[in-house]
Amino acid sequence: MQLNSQNQRPDASGFHFKLNLASIRLRLAIVLLLMLLGEFLIGLAPAQAQTTTPLSGDKPALSPSLRFRHLTTNNGLPGNHVEAFVQDKRGFMWIGTWEGLARYDGYRFVTYKQNLDDSNSLSDDIIMALIEDREGMIWVGTRDGGLTRFNPNTEQFTRYPLNGVAMVLDPAGNLWVGSGDGKISRFNSSTDSFQSYSLSGCNRPRCG
Numbered sequence: 578m579q580l581n582s583q584n585q586r587p588d589a590s591g592f593h594f595k596l597n598l599a600s601i602r603l604r605l606a607i608v609l610l611l612m613l614l615g616e617f618l619i620g621l622a623p624a625q626a627q628t629t630t631p632l633s634g635d636k637p638a639l640s641p642s643l644r645f646r647h648l649t650t651n652n653g654l655p656g657n658h659v660e661a662f663v664q665d666k667r668g669f670m671w672i673g674t675w676e677g678l679a680r681y682d683g684y685r686f687v688t689y690k691q692n693l694d695d696s697n698s699l700s701d702d703i704i705m706a707l708i709e710d711r712e713g714m715i716w717v718g719t720r721d722g723g724l725t726r727f728n729p730n731t732e733q734f735t736r737y738p739l740n741g742v743a744m745v746l747d748p749a750g751n752l753w754v755g756s757g758d759g760k761i762s763r764f765n766s767s768t769d770s771f772q773s774y775s776l777s778g779c780n781r782p783r784c785g
Contacts (some may be wrong), residue, residue, distance in 0.1 A: 653686035655679050661707040663715070665729075671715055673704030678717060678727075689734075691722065697733040700725045708744040710752055716744055724754060739771055 649657050656676030663671050670681040677690040678699055692698035701722025708716050715727040717734075718741030726735045739762055743755035752764040754771065762771040 648681075653679070653688070655686075655688045655690065655702075660703075660705055661718075663707040663709055665709045665715065666713055667729075671707050671709075673707050673717065675703045677702045678704055689727070696736065699734055700736045705742045706744050708746065708752070710746060711750045716741070716752065716754075718742055718744055718754070737771065739773075 648654055654672065654674065655678070656674030658675040659672055660675065661673040665671060668682075670683075672679045672681060677688050679689070680687045689699050691700060691702050699717065699719075699722075701719035703720040703722075704717055705720050706716075706718035710716065713729060715729065717725040717727060719725065720740070720742075722736075724737040724739045724741040726737070727733075728735070739754060740756045740758075741754040742757050745753050747753060754762045754764070756762065759776050760773050761776065762773040764771050
């Protein structure tokens, strides 16, 4: 009996076709995996701020409604050296200069200065810090005249023997004052006084 050698020969074309198909599937899987990995890495990257670069010779255009006004002593400001400012709950801007305090309503200034004959006036004209508390009182830290609290309802100042060069309100609304002698003080509204704490490790000459 004679065997047909053609029936015993492997089907080479079918084998190669299956091999090529598997290779294509593997490559597609790798490409998809790389695409997903790229999307994942892009998502992790921090967002970059988009900026627009003006053309050569062009100046960045400002909004037509945006205008700046330069306010000086010619407009009623008590001094041109401004050290501090704060906006209160009513919208007034309080500006501390080296020549007094000013309240600005957007149109005109109302100025407050030290009066040696009036104990209810500003304690010193050189102002270093400003802050508004939760009751709407304006606290004024001066260089040499101590701390002053202004009551907008009575238009009077109350003086405290504490030089405040920095002030902040904590989350509970308590006023903390930092002075130049290396101490911080917390205001007690029930006693209308300050409790002072010395800073440990202070290496300034005036610390003690």
